[in-house]
Amino acid sequence: MNIVVLVKQVPDSGSERALDSSDNTVARASADNVINEMDEYAIEEALTVKESQGGEVTVLTVGPAGATDAIRKALSMGADKAVHVTDDAIHGSCAVQTSAVIAAALSQLEYDLVICGAESTDGQVSVMPALLSERLGVPHLSGARKLTVDGSTLKVERQTDGGFWALEAQTPAIVSTWDTINEPRYPSFKGIMAAKKKPVETKSLADLGVDAGSVGLASATSQVLDFAGRPPKGEGVKVTDEGDGAEKLVGYLAAQKIV
Amino acid sequence: MAEVLVLVEVAPDGSGVRKTTLEALTAARALGEPSAVVLGAAGTAASVKDALAEYGAAKVYVGESDDIDAYLVAPKAEVLAQLVADKSPAAVVIPSSSEGKEIAGRLAIKTGSGFLTDVTEIAADGTATQVAFAGATIVHSKVTTGTPIYTLRGNSVTPEPAAGAAEEEAVTVSISDAAKLTKVTDRVVEQKSDRPELTEASIIVSGGRGVASAENFSVIEGLADSLGAAVGASRAAVDSGFYPHSFQVGQTGKTVSPQLYIAVGISGAIQHRAGMQTSKTIVAVNKDPEAPIFELADFGVVGDLNTVVPAATEQITARR
Ligand SMILES: Cc1cc2nc3c(=O)[nH]c(=O)nc-3n(C[C@H](O)[C@H](O)[C@H](O)COP(=O)(O)OP(=O)(O)OC[C@H]3O[C@@H](n4cnc5c(N)ncnc54)[C@H](O)[C@@H]3O)c2cc1C
Numbered sequence: 001m002n003i004v005v006l007v008k009q010v011p012d013s014g015s016e017r018a019l020d021s022s023d024n025t026v027a028r029a030s031a032d033n034v035i036n037e038m039d040e041y042a043i044e045e046a047l048t049v050k051e052s053q054g055g056e057v058t059v060l061t062v063g064p065a066g067a068t069d070a071i072r073k074a075l076s077m078g079a080d081k082a083v084h085v086t087d088d089a090i091h092g093s094c095a096v097q098t099s100a101v102i103a104a105a106l107s108q109l110e111y112d113l114v115i116c117g118a119e120s121t122d123g124q125v126s127v128m129p130a131l132l133s134e135r136l137g138v139p140h141l142s143g144a145r146k147l148t149v150d151g152s153t154l155k156v157e158r159q160t161d162g163g164f165w166a167l168e169a170q171t172p173a174i175v176s177t178w179d180t181i182n183e184p185r186y187p188s189f190k191g192i193m194a195a196k197k198k199p200v201e202t203k204s205l206a207d208l209g210v211d212a213g214s215v216g217l218a219s220a221t222s223q224v225l226d227f228a229g230r231p232p233k234g235e236g237v238k239v240t241d242e243g244d245g246a247e248k249l250v251g252y253l254a255a256q257k258i259v
Numbered sequence: 260m261a262e263v264l265v266l267v268e269v270a271p272d273g274s275g276v277r278k279t280t281l282e283a284l285t286a287a288r289a290l291g292e293p294s295a296v297v298l299g300a301a302g303t304a305a306s307v308k309d310a311l312a313e314y315g316a317a318k319v320y321v322g323e324s325d326d327i328d329a330y331l332v333a334p335k336a337e338v339l340a341q342l343v344a345d346k347s348p349a350a351v352v353i354p355s356s357s358e359g360k361e362i363a364g365r366l367a368i369k370t371g372s373g374f375l376t377d378v379t380e381i382a383a384d385g386t387a388t389q390v391a392f393a394g395a396t397i398v399h400s401k402v403t404t405g406t407p408i409y410t411l412r413g414n415s416v417t418p419e420p421a422a423g424a425a426e427e428e429a430v431t432v433s434i435s436d437a438a439k440l441t442k443v444t445d446r447v448v449e450q451k452s453d454r455p456e457l458t459e460a461s462i463i464v465s466g467g468r469g470v471a472s473a474e475n476f477s478v479i480e481g482l483a484d485s486l487g488a489a490v491g492a493s494r495a496a497v498d499s500g501f502y503p504h505s506f507q508v509g510q511t512g513k514t515v516s517p518q519l520y521i522a523v524g525i526s527g528a529i530q531h532r533a534g535m536q537t538s539k540t541i542v543a544v545n546k547d548p549e550a551p552i553f554e555l556a557d558f559g560v561v562g563d564l565n566t567v568v569p570a571a572t573e574q575i576t577a578r579r
């Protein structure tokens with residue numbers, strides 16, 4: 001079973017993140033960039049499926065040159081090879097445009113299964129599988145907390161509020177994974193060394209046959225007009241419990257007309 | 260007046276519309292006259308029509324077919340796309356659930372439009388407000404292509420009644436094979452709770468690692484019940500097995516925006532804040548005076564949750 005894992009590099013969610021005031025896009029150059037955390041679960045799931053079904057795991061990333069760090073991490077976990085789509089014209093693309101680029105890249109690969117993270121921590125759009133499904137005409141089974149592969153039949157438990165939906169579709173298909181699905185492995189020393197020799201193919205928009213004018217900030221389907229830091233909250237009240245903490249807390253709630 | 264399509268979200272137990280639908284109808288009025296779109300199995304519209312009239316729906320488009328719920332997302336997007344083609348609405352507003360966002364994305368591609376997810380406000384000129392990066396940044400954005408599609412984040416707009424004619428119009432539903440690729444074979448509810456839904460609740464009491472055990476979460480539940488609140492949890496509490504994952508608040512859990520959020524034994528890590536920072540009032544109980552959650556709190560108690568919370572619960576109950 002040939003599997004493509006979609007991996008995105010994002011600014012670290014634990015550090016300060018910002019938009020770039022020159023064009024209102026995510027500031028990536030100045031950020032502390034890491035592999036999108038949710039994508040590690042996608043890689044782990046791809047490796048698990050490969051271990052039981054055989055085949056190959058290919059990493060696919062659309063992003064700036066620096067995104068090779070995320071690709072190396074995926075390869076050091078055990079993926080076999082990678083395709084890195086990078087082109088200056090992609091800068092500032094919206095989700096609709098990015099999905100067109102990913103779809104074009106997928107069309108040049110042979111896959112039975114595409115696995116991606118349920119959401120990216122920078123955009124938090126969580127629609128990539130649906131967009132790709134729409135473009136490629138293959139089913140999406142998104143938000144998986146469990147994936148079962150039985151020949152060409154895929155079964156997924158799609159996580160919902162307080163339960164799950166049971167989904168079923170045939171390969172080729174796109175699955176997205178939550179962090180409840182598995183526990184991602186750490187790259188071993190051997191894995192890190194081996195990753196350095198694994199093939200990473202770089203592709204431009206021209207290689208994919210995508211018109212550079214159809215992507216990027218200038219032709220994005222939506223635009224950020226302006227942004228600002230959230231206004232700081234006024235100083236709150238802090239009391240130390242000296243046997244009267246509960247009383248003060250309830251007093252506050254009463255003053256707010258909550259109790 | 261321009262027509263705005265609003266996709267109706269029906270409560271899974273068939274008890275009527277979800278509050279998110281009323282919020283979407285209210286937000287849509289900034290752009291024009293809302294028309295509600297009800298998609299589901301036969302009989303769905305009957306249970307929701309009154310609420311839609313009460314919240315300003317001029318029309319109610321009803322597309323009922325068993326195919327709609329039998330397959331994932333795609334059938335709803337297909338019927339909506341057909342409506343967009345027929346009615347040329349000024350915009351489409353959809354509640355921001357995971358299903359809602361996926362419908363919006365598919366609809367955007369089908370109709371050659373742009374879409375904005377998790378918006379908290381829509382202005383008359385179509386400008387949307389979004390909260391980025393764990394709530395630290397407020398962004399104004401606009402769709403520049405096609406019919407603007409918005410998904411509206413729960414609890415960001417207060418539903419306001421407005422009389423609507425709710426004139427019913429049946430929509431013919433014929434779902435293509437391309438929209439029948441992913442079957443939904445079962446919908447399983449694992450935790451039935453009498454408490455309000457986390458994303459809809461106006462008060463939430465959340466517990467963190469400081470609660471120390473699954474049994475001790477009864478302290479959190481006690482306070483929640485005295486306030487009629489939902490219960491939430493930090494990731495550390497979930498990862499430690501104190502509380503189920505579906506109650507997790509934060510970047511990889513639910514995003515909530517209640518009137519009152521009470522964080523108990525939660526340090527206030529950036530990823531936790533991501534899910535609750537836009538709450539109207541924030542109260543924290545933590546024994547560490549340096550805990551970052553206090554930077555966010557309108558009212559904080561430095562103290563042991565095991566003494567403060569049960570005593571507060573008792574006093575609140577006594578006031579009832
Ligand atoms: C990519 C990523 C995504 C993440 N997503 C989320 C997410 O969605 N949601 C989330 O919550 N976290 C998330 N996290 C984890 C986050 O970084 C923190 O680790 C987590 O929020 C900590 O939970 P906590 O505050 O309960 O635990 P801790 O940080 O351990 O804090 C426990 C607090 O309890 C207090 N305490 C202890 N005992 C008592 C007592 N008896 N009385 C009063 N106070 C007491 C302590 O002083 C401390 O402040 C994510 C992390 C990453 C890397």
Ligand SMILES: Nc1ncnc2c1ncn2[C@@H]1O[C@H](COP(=O)(O)O)[C@@H](O)[C@H]1O
Nearest residue numbers: 006007062116117119120125126127128
């Ligand atoms: N530029 C990209 N390159 C590769 N994968 C991506 C890219 N953008 C999104 N993805 C994948 O799609 C998932 C969902 O992303 P999103 O819809 O942006 O929240 C991510 O977890 C990635 O697996």
